[in-house]
Amino acid sequence: DTAVSQTPKYLVTQMGNDKSIKCEQNLGHDTMYWYKQDSKKFLKIMFSYNNKELIINETVPNRFSPKSPDKAHLNLHINSLELGDSAVYFCASSYRDVNSPLHFGNGTRLTVT
Amino acid sequence: AQTVTQSQPEMSVQEAETVTLSCTYDTSENNYYLFWYKQPPSRQMILVIRQEAYKQQNATENRFSVNFQKAAKSFSLKISDSQLGDTAMYFCAFMKTGNNDMRFGAGTRLTVKP
Numbered sequence: 001d002t003a004v005s006q007t008p009k010y011l012v013t014q015m016g017n018d019k020s021i022k023c024e025q026n027l028g029h030d031t032m033y034w035y036k037q038d039s040k041k042f043l044k045i046m047f048s049y050n051n052k053e054l055i056i057n058e059t060v061p062n063r064f065s066p067k068s069p070d071k072a073h074l075n076l077h078i079n080s081l082e083l084g085d086s087a088v089y090f091c092a093s094s095y096r097d098v099n100s101p102l103h104f105g106n107g108t109r110l111t112v113t
Numbered sequence: 114a115q116t117v118t119q120s121q122p123e124m125s126v127q128e129a130e131t132v133t134l135s136c137t138y139d140t141s142e143n144n145y146y147l148f149w150y151k152q153p154p155s156r157q158m159i160l161v162i163r164q165e166a167y168k169q170q171n172a173t174e175n176r177f178s179v180n181f182q183k184a185a186k187s188f189s190l191k192i193s194d195s196q197l198g199d200t201a202m203y204f205c206a207f208m209k210t211g212n213n214d215m216r217f218g219a220g221t222r223l224t225v226k227p
Contacts, residue, residue, distance in 0.1 A: 041219070102160075
């Protein structure tokens, strides 16, 4: 199946821990994104990478570090997790140059206790 | 910066009836794209419909159509013959041409009642 897949689907961890969320797309897209959806369902862009190059970097704590080993993968590493990091994190992908719509993964629900 | 406003936090409609979800946006750009995404309880984000700002004709996808008013910066979604499976959060989104920075509105929770 062609898709954007992210793992894990659910992640429960304690404050202060470090965790990673992985994302892979097999759609042939050259741009990938991370969005955060808070408890009120508001979606906010965090990062965007085009061919492994960072092109969007919103005001996000530097505890969040995206890593793109190739254009099909964009992982999100979070250090020193805080309660306020609890949210659903969505990975997405698209083509950069044709203003294509974003294709989203199914989200990772992160709960920090 | 572009902002997207959805003024209806919640709406409901009877099955088989028609409902319209509102969206306005603020931009100084002339070329851009607008989208509606659906997020059912499964959490998946599903593209419903898209509109290019340079096109005057309103986009249509089966039961879903938009009313795009560029001068008014309005982009409403009409769902005809509502079905129970249409129950979801609906997000309006804006993307500037040449820039993949997609910005979302706060969403409208739509409930279709049997």
